[in-house]
Amino acid sequence: MSSSQNILTAGQMEADPTSRCSGSLKKNAVLVDGVILNGPIIDSDSGEKFVEEVYNLLMNEVVYKATDVTEKVCEWRDPAELKKLLDVNIRDIGEPHQKLLQLCQNTIKYSVKTSHPRFFNQLFAGMDHYALAARFITEALNPSGSVSNMYAVNVARYKFCPNIKEQGLSSTARLVMFASEECHYSMKKAAAFLGIGTHNVYFVKADHQGKMIPEELEKQIQRAKEEGALPFLVVATSGTTVLGAFDPLDDIADICNRHKLWFHVDASWGGSALMSRKSRKLLHGIDRADSVAWNPHKMLMAGIQCCAFLVKDNTDLLKRCHSAEASYLFQQDKFYDVRCDTGDKSIQCSRRADAFKFWLMWKALGTIGLEERVNRALALSIYLANEIKKRDGFELLWEPEYANICFWYIPPSLRDMEKGPEYWQRLNEVAPTIKERMMKKGSMMLGYQPHRDKVNFFRHIVISPQVSREDMDFVLDEIELLGKDL
């Protein structure tokens, strides 16, 4: 994505005066990469009505009925019949309001009522109204976490040396995994947690844009082999945390093939670009991965948490790797097809049905609706990057490939200074001070960090369809207002 291309000013196009635009000064609209950036694209009115109706459904069907001893604990249906009743297929176009409500009602109706007084099946049961209210609040406010990368390390290791499951780490020589120096810190945590050791994550150099350099990967693999260690896994990142960079997946897949290494792609952040026909080329080669981590709770807004871990293997590797065959849960003589019990594939025992919220959202918006959201976020990112390039006192650090816009604000007092140690020291203090001021004022929030040889800079992330280009203008105006005296 080049921020200097594909921008057209739609001079006379007026913003929709009826739209509920956040922080909006209505100005002429701007068209970037085929996307109109004025006003929010989310239909708040029908969305709010839907939340209200589902809330009523929850009160009646869950809070009152599911706790009523005169009602049934479960309304049994065969899995194949359930699939039809819930119409699980996802389509290009979203489903109408009434159909979505019906789906919600059916989901409640055919779910086991764990809050029913006669549910004695598990180590959880019942309903505490205060805890439930708190869960609504935390869900609505989005407080965090993901273990998909940890799953990848464990499954890759199991595939490499299955004995490890029963005999532990002493059954193998030193294992080494590879990831770019720009990878997410969860890779280090996974290495520590799984007993691989953080020193056995060999970090591969990235280029100036933050992409892994394939030749450097090759060198690190050779190094590990020469040391007598056992390479088993390469992690590529699609959408790095700070810069939003995409590693060259095809080149990395070739190297993994040559050395017979598990190829995992951490697409937690960037995986959602696959929804966009314009942007999915960023992940070219992802089909060659052995596993992929993807968080629909990030760019697609499914709500924290919603972490998908996708594995190419179709030989039940996940189950072999993680199963403990607990006889009190996974009885093989149940009255239905026990392949429907997927619980033993995961490392947790009790788990929330995080996939459900993503499924309902996908049903409601359709594939095209999700694509529009991604396209819009990326077009807004191009717009912001271009505005930064135009404004005095703002400096874009890298051309964005995705929705991460990294920039410095340089206050007037620094603009004519020589770029020596004092300049960098003072610039380093600018972003934290502006952040403190914006938080105390409550006007907006955006992150900052130092990175490699760069002193503190802002990292702006665009996601929500409620955001319009007026909000992008506001961000820059507000930074200027809060920081011009520094």
Ligand SMILES: Cc1ncc(COP(=O)(O)O)c(C=O)c1O
């Ligand atoms: C590239 C990447 N991978 C993994 C994660 C971890 O995701 P979570 O915050 O859901 O644990 C992040 C979080 O920012 C990330 O940027």
